[in-house]
Amino acid sequence: MxxxxxxxxxxxxxxxxxxxxxxxxxxxxxxxxxxxxxxxxxxxxxxxxxxxxxxxxxxxxxxxxxxxxxxxxxxxxxxxxxxxxxxxxxxxxxxxxxxxxxxxxxxxxxxxxxxxxxxxxxxxxxxxxxxxxxxxxxxxxxISMPKVQNERHVYLEPAQVRELAEACPNPDVGKMILVAAYTGLRKGELLRVNEGEAVCRDGLLMLDAKTKTGKPRVIPVPEEVEAIVSEMPLPVSEPMLRLHWKKATEACGMKDVRWHDLRHTYASWLVQAKVPLRTVQELMGHTTMAMTQRYSHLADDHLREAVEMMRQSQAG
Structure with missing residues (x-):
């Protein structure tokens, strides 16, 4: 036709x-x-x-x-x-x-x-x-591109994430905040999961190749948000996320915190828990290790240990 x-x-x-x-x-x-x-x-x-x-x-x-x-x-x-x-x-x-x-x-x-x-x-x-x-x-x-300076990252503590979720005027958006922080999903990926465009099996979220990188991803769902994921779909849209996120950050005095900082927060929790950077790369869905290396400064224990070993050798 x-x-x-x-x-x-x-x-x-x-x-x-x-x-x-x-x-x-x-x-x-x-x-x-x-x-x-x-x-x-x-x-x-x-x-x-x-x-x-x-x-x-x-x-x-x-x-x-x-x-x-x-x-x-x-x-x-x-x-x-x-x-x-x-x-x-x-x-x-x-x-x-x-x-x-x-x-x-x-x-x-x-x-x-x-x-x-x-x-x-x-x-x-x-x-x-x-x-x-x-x-x-x-x-x-x-077609030339403007130069992008290294973006600033904001890392939240678990208590701050819960505070934002609880301050959210819409309880369902509050639940989405928790899922974003505990899975590292991008906003678009989270909305697709909420719409049923992902398979959840045995505590694993399986995203197809419609991710930002064009590659499938598997993300374990922590106990903290298992019940929320099982409730999905929730009656939440992207405009609702934007509106109620703004209200929550203002109510908590965190107006400079962006939604994407929840993803940075997830990465920071992984690194501080001593998860290998290669595994962090896989969980975040980064195409290159260089993207993951932005969080490497959070795993500084080995640097402290190296300096302490040097100090002790000199003292001996």
């Missing part, structure tokens, strides 16, 4: 030379939008036949990128970019990225947030050049 609807989104589909060309008409599209898109695809094919390469827009390339599968977090970032990319030529993607970078910097957005958004568009540009052949040059190489 030339147009169809799936998960609330209209698509156009055309068969050409034994290949199926499918494009999304957009999140808020109608059947008429899909029909227009189908007509445009056919026009592009005609131009291609006579040697004129189809001219794609950035949002068309992003739609194709989404169709190949992305995480919830990536989708959230893409939604914030719609006003910048809609209708803009794909051949201008590096210039559009520069506009986005300058605008977000002027708005005071964190460098790490800007990098995450630009990295998505750079990945789109790379695919458009290397795989889809929609670009004649590697424009992804022209």
């Amino acid at each position: 030339p147009v169809f609807k799936r998960n609330g989104v209209w698509y156009a589909q055309v068969q050409y030379n034994g290949q199926r060309i499918k494009r999304s008409a957009g999140k808020a599209s109608t059947r008429r939008d899909a029909v227009k898109l189908e007509s445009k695809i056919r026009d592009d094919i005609v131009r291609h036949r006579v040697g004129e390469k189809p001219q794609y827009t950035i949002d068309q390339a992003v739609s194709a990128y989404i169709d190949e599968g992305v995480t919830r977090g990536t989708l959230e970032h893409i939604r914030t970019l719609v006003d910048y990319i809609e209708g803009r030529p794909l051949t201008h993607i590096h210039n559009v990225c520069r506009e986005i970078r300058l605008d977000l910097q002027a708005k005071g957005r964190a460098p790490a947030t800007i990098v995450r958004k630009l990295a998505i568009l750079r990945a789109v540009a790379n695919k458009a050049y290397k795989q889809w052949e929609w670009l004649d040059e590697p424009l992804g190489q022209k």
Whole structure:
């Protein structure tokens, strides 16, 4: 069929030379939008036949990128970019990225947030050049990223985590706070677990390859939150998490503590319990040991022991 609807989104589909060309008409599209898109695809094919390469827009390339599968977090970032990319030529993607970078910097957005958004568009540009052949040059190489300084980490004590959970106006969000701290799950992963997109068996949470790194993960569930995990799904959404987390941190005088600090807290508890860094890397789902090494300063007992051994040898 030339147009169809799936998960609330209209698509156009055309068969050409034994290949199926499918494009999304957009999140808020109608059947008429899909029909227009189908007509445009056919026009592009005609131009291609006579040697004129189809001219794609950035949002068309992003739609194709989404169709190949992305995480919830990536989708959230893409939604914030719609006003910048809609209708803009794909051949201008590096210039559009520069506009986005300058605008977000002027708005005071964190460098790490800007990098995450630009990295998505750079990945789109790379695919458009290397795989889809929609670009004649590697424009992804022209997309520069702002420098990100080493992020500050805040590590909470178990009592502080419980205080935040208890201060949360919504008890279910309070339970999610405890699960985040005792499993190290990213916010998106935690929401997916809550929605039933993970298997819990024999005290182990098994996440599929839709994690941030694109690799499956297995996370043991500590006794402290076993009962909460068994209760899931809880009636909690991402906006609810954001709202009630803010209220809890304000009530506890911890306004500078971010949700992601719960993940840092989990890593700090592991390291201070003398869990080997390689195991911490696996539990955190880090792609490289360098990411895990950021917590190595918490395991300083061996340094103290080394200095004490030196002192004793000199005294002897």
